[in-house]
Amino acid sequence: MDAALIIADACFDGERHRPEPTSILIEDGCITQMASGVLSTGTASTVARVPFAMPGLMEAHCHLFLDGDETDQAIRADHLRKPFEGLLATAHRSLEQLQAAGITAIRDAGDAHGVNTAIKTELTTSTAYAPDMLSAGLAIRRAKRYGAFLGVETTGLEDLPRVLAQVAPTADFIKIMLSGIIDFESGTVKGAPQFDVAEATLIQETAQRLGGRTAAHISGLDGLKVATEAGLNTIEHGFFMTREILAVMRDKQIAWVPTFMPVHFQWAYPEYCGWNEATVGQLRRILDNHDEHLVAAYDMGVPVVAGSDAGSYGSPHGRSLVEDLVLMSRTGAPLEKILASATSVPRGLWGLPSANLAVGAEANVLCLAGSPFRNVEYVRQPRALYHRGWRFGAPVAERRRETVAAAAS
Numbered sequence: 001m002d003a004a005l006i007i008a009d010a011c012f013d014g015e016r017h018r019p020e021p022t023s024i025l026i027e028d029g030c031i032t033q034m035a036s037g038v039l040s041t042g043t044a045s046t047v048a049r050v051p052f053a054m055p056g057l058m059e060a061h062c063h064l065f066l067d068g069d070e071t072d073q074a075i076r077a078d079h080l081r082k083p084f085e086g087l088l089a090t091a092h093r094s095l096e097q098l099q100a101a102g103i104t105a106i107r108d109a110g111d112a113h114g115v116n117t118a119i120k121t122e123l124t125t126s127t128a129y130a131p132d133m134l135s136a137g138l139a140i141r142r143a144k145r146y147g148a149f150l151g152v153e154t155t156g157l158e159d160l161p162r163v164l165a166q167v168a169p170t171a172d173f174i175k176i177m178l179s180g181i182i183d184f185e186s187g188t189v190k191g192a193p194q195f196d197v198a199e200a201t202l203i204q205e206t207a208q209r210l211g212g213r214t215a216a217h218i219s220g221l222d223g224l225k226v227a228t229e230a231g232l233n234t235i236e237h238g239f240f241m242t243r244e245i246l247a248v249m250r251d252k253q254i255a256w257v258p259t260f261m262p263v264h265f266q267w268a269y270p271e272y273c274g275w276n277e278a279t280v281g282q283l284r285r286i287l288d289n290h291d292e293h294l295v296a297a298y299d300m301g302v303p304v305v306a307g308s309d310a311g312s313y314g315s316p317h318g319r320s321l322v323e324d325l326v327l328m329s330r331t332g333a334p335l336e337k338i339l340a341s342a343t344s345v346p347r348g349l350w351g352l353p354s355a356n357l358a359v360g361a362e363a364n365v366l367c368l369a370g371s372p373f374r375n376v377e378y379v380r381q382p383r384a385l386y387h388r389g390w391r392f393g394a395p396v397a398e399r400r401r402e403t404v405a406a407a408a409s
């Protein structure tokens with residue numbers, strides 16, 4: 001039997017911070033013992049003393065086929081013209097980057113090439129390590145509106161049943177492009193929402209009938225009103241949020257995936273996009289509004305889920321989710337809630353296996369070089385990841401029990 005004992009100076013169990021030393025025994029990929037203090041090494045063949053342990057993270061909004069490290073717009077445009085194999089190779093690299101950041105669950109929010117569907121099939125049939133994965137498959141957009149690279153288009157209400165029948169078989173959730181993107185120079189969202197309430201409601205009812213969920217790409221108040229009235233299950237991005245919209249989200253338990261990173265990048269590195277001072281000011285106002293409403297969302301009881309839109313401009317896979325957590329913590333929202341947004345909350349909402357540190361759960365333990373409750377930036381420093389029977393990275397301190405080493409020699 002394979003057994004590993006992790007002794008963490010402190011941990012976050014998926015719900016709460018436990019500031020005292022905690023021992024976690026993993027046997028054959030499951031947590032079989034967990035206790036305050038230092039357990040005797042018992043049958044463990046590996047003992048790791050680590051500063052901090054928490055559940056593996058979930059990246060709830062990424063696009064595996066896109067290379068978030070690439071900041072040259074011309075190269076990014078060329079990337080979309082690559083053959084399927086080229087995009088698949090990018091997706092494999094994205095998976096490696098996600099794993100290196102301590103991410104054990106991913107949710108791909110759409111691609112027009114079906115790379116996400118191919119990856120999902122690979123992960124569910126492979127004997128190699130596989131994170132938990134949800135995939136939108138093809139997103140749905142209004143004909144000729146924003147989002148061609150993420151999915152298929154529809155002309156509207158009468159055509160929607162045809163498109164939904166096309167999209168549903170490979171969609172764990174149906175992603176709709178409900179608004180365009182933000183015009184950072186004017187600080188507004190371009191154009192009217194892509195779908196009206198009747199269309200959004202048809203999409204929601206169809207998803208529900210098929211036992212699935214919906215996710216809506218939206219920024220701007222008009223789109224937020226359509227999405228919340230139709231009761232779509234998640235708001236992705238949700239820039240220009242208001243308290244009135246949050247109140248409806250709380251009442252209908254609509255989740256919010258705020259994706260700070262792509263906008264933060266444009267504000268932090270305006271030279272990449274050639275933004276002038278006035279545009280940087282607009283970006284700051286947009287981000288300030290986002291900060292304020294994130295705190296309000298937690299206070300009001302809106303389910304918040306961390307996701308970074310990794311793959312999009314300025315948002316590299318893996319690192320961005322961690323940066324999103326740092327940005328979320330800088331709003332002053334409670335860190336326990338923020339870490340739950342990247343662990344227990346999305347897994348609970350979407351029926352994924354629990355990653356909580358608890359006896360009986362499958363092992364899903366991320367060890368960090370320090371406690372984020374002391375300094376949030378430690379989320380950038382993963383040291384080891386245990387998921388089911390797999391272990392990655394080197395714990396800060398590890399020793400093989402002498403008896404095992406002796407028996408093996």
Ligand SMILES: [Zn+2]
Nearest residue numbers: 061063109309
């Ligand atoms: Zn996206």
